[in-house]
Amino acid sequence: DGEVFKYYTEGEWKKSASGKSVAIINPTTRTTQYKVQACTQEEVNKVMESAKVAQKQWAKTPLWKRAELLHKAAAILKEHKAPIAECLVKEIAKPAKDSVTEVVRSGDLISYCAEEGVRILGEGKFLVSDSFPGNERTKYCLTSKIPLGVVLAIPPFNYPVNLAVSKIGPALIAGNSLVLKPPTQGAVACLHMVQCFHLAGFPKGLINCVTGKGSEIGDFLTMHPGVNCISFTGGDTGVAISKKAGMVPLQMELGGKDACIVLEDADLDLVAANIIKGGFSYSGQRCTAVKVVLVMESVADALVEKVNAKVAKLKVGPPEDNCDITPVVSESSANFIEGLAKDAKTKGATFCQEYKREGNLIWPLLLDNVRPDMRIAWEEPFGPIVPVIRINSIEEGIHHCNASNFGLQGCVFTSDINKAILISDAMETGTVQINSAPARGPDHFPFQGLKDSGIGSQGITNSINMMTKIKSTVINLP
Numbered sequence: 001d002g003e004v005f006k007y008y009t010e011g012e013w014k015k016s017a018s019g020k021s022v023a024i025i026n027p028t029t030r031t032t033q034y035k036v037q038a039c040t041q042e043e044v045n046k047v048m049e050s051a052k053v054a055q056k057q058w059a060k061t062p063l064w065k066r067a068e069l070l071h072k073a074a075a076i077l078k079e080h081k082a083p084i085a086e087c088l089v090k091e092i093a094k095p096a097k098d099s100v101t102e103v104v105r106s107g108d109l110i111s112y113c114a115e116e117g118v119r120i121l122g123e124g125k126f127l128v129s130d131s132f133p134g135n136e137r138t139k140y141c142l143t144s145k146i147p148l149g150v151v152l153a154i155p156p157f158n159y160p161v162n163l164a165v166s167k168i169g170p171a172l173i174a175g176n177s178l179v180l181k182p183p184t185q186g187a188v189a190c191l192h193m194v195q196c197f198h199l200a201g202f203p204k205g206l207i208n209c210v211t212g213k214g215s216e217i218g219d220f221l222t223m224h225p226g227v228n229c230i231s232f233t234g235g236d237t238g239v240a241i242s243k244k245a246g247m248v249p250l251q252m253e254l255g256g257k258d259a260c261i262v263l264e265d266a267d268l269d270l271v272a273a274n275i276i277k278g279g280f281s282y283s284g285q286r287c288t289a290v291k292v293v294l295v296m297e298s299v300a301d302a303l304v305e306k307v308n309a310k311v312a313k314l315k316v317g318p319p320e321d322n323c324d325i326t327p328v329v330s331e332s333s334a335n336f337i338e339g340l341a342k343d344a345k346t347k348g349a350t351f352c353q354e355y356k357r358e359g360n361l362i363w364p365l366l367l368d369n370v371r372p373d374m375r376i377a378w379e380e381p382f383g384p385i386v387p388v389i390r391i392n393s394i395e396e397g398i399h400h401c402n403a404s405n406f407g408l409q410g411c412v413f414t415s416d417i418n419k420a421i422l423i424s425d426a427m428e429t430g431t432v433q434i435n436s437a438p439a440r441g442p443d444h445f446p447f448q449g450l451k452d453s454g455i456g457s458q459g460i461t462n463s464i465n466m467m468t469k470i471k472s473t474v475i476n477l478p
């Protein structure tokens with residue numbers, strides 16, 4: 001109906017002077033669902049300025065008061081779970097039930113940040129000088145954690161709300177202000193989430209949310225001199241950001257090619273259930289999705305059969321109906337996934353199901369007998385396709401896992417705990433799950449990727465620490 005959602009700064013909802021908007025296409029209907037403001041660079045400059053001013057005051061606000069406001073925002077967010085979830089359904093085609101879960105999980109995350117923050121920021125260190133050679137006990141050092149300033153938060157489309165608050169919560173409790181740049185798909189869910197912070201009564205200018213075209217304000221934001229920290233989750237753009245960003249701490253969570261290594265002694269029913277959950281939930285559009293199965297040849301037939309039986313039961317269709325497999329986020333994403341499937345076909349992979357696509361909806365597909373010369377062996381489809389590579393030794397599996405540019409998570413299935421630990425140690429990934437599919441949560445667990453999968457570590461505690469700096473005061477005694 002032509003309504004364009006406003007952006008948020010200085011505690012108010014505003015229209016961009018550009019007079020332009022960005023359309024958000026519903027992945028299911030493939031028509032324009034919503035429109036958001038296309039903010040200008042000048043507006044970004046103003047937003048940065050107000051974030052800077054608000055932060056100074058916020059840093060002086062007692063920690064317990066900051067925590068109180070975060071708890072309030074968490075409660076309001078949970079109250080508004082229905083309308084926010086509806087946006088997720090329409091903007092990113094996330095199944096309705098999972099969309100509600102995302103909002104509730106986000107509320108819990110914010111509350112946990114408040115609780116964790118008052119503990120870890122409420123403590124500092126006291127050091128004495130005479131432990132270092134040549135020193136008398138004449139210097140006392142007091143340390144505390146101070147905020148960085150303005151945090152730029154850029155979440156991805158797959159968890160627009162949850163991966164926004166996983167940055168906002170830690171940033172705010174630690175005394176930072178915030179500029180949020182939502183993904184285009186998911187922007188309206190983000191704006192609704194910001195409204196919950198608005199209703200909680202945070203000071204003006206502390207939280208800002210700018211929308212717009214990446215080409216216009218993307219680099220402008222990430223290279224802006226007013227930014228003191230960047231927390232980004234997404235794809236290749238992260239690599240470009242890390243090259244262009246100034247001397248500010250970066251927290252990056254990029255792609256993954258999480259391997260699932262299956263040994264002969266694994267509980268194959270458990271493995272099959274986890275391949276379904278890990279590989280196909282949200283149609284494979286998760287950084288931590290199972291993106292390659294490396295199974296010992298002797299149990300491969302049995303495993304593939306079990307997985308296929310479960311694939312056949314997956315409900316395919318619109319997110320409103322809570323289908324397991326829903327349309328992928330965009331047409332270009334669907335085309336990319338199709339390219340990977342075609343490449344595998346040409347090179348002789350076994351298609352356990354027929355390849356089928358209607359619009360952005362791609363039917364779940366298990367590809368057996370995948371070989372290293374196929375793109376799907378290495379690239380991340382971000383779609384409902386899981387490749388299976390048959391291996392003849394554990395070493396072969398570890399080798400494939402470690403040859404990837406990515407190193408987010410991985411998993412190993414075996415009933416031998418000693419083997420599991422040895423394999424975990426050998427896998428070059430930020431996390432290894434034993435007998436379960438990769439996953440980021442619970443949200444206070446550390447979450448990090450090696451190699452091209454990221455910089456730094458997330459999870460509530462690590463993010464709070466990352467968004468602070470140590471400040472020392474040294475008392476010099478006569």
Ligand code: G3P
Pocket residue numbers: 158159163233253285286287288438439440441
């Ligand atoms: O970016 C991380 C996200 O894709 C994975 O999160 O909670 O699905 O493991 P989760």
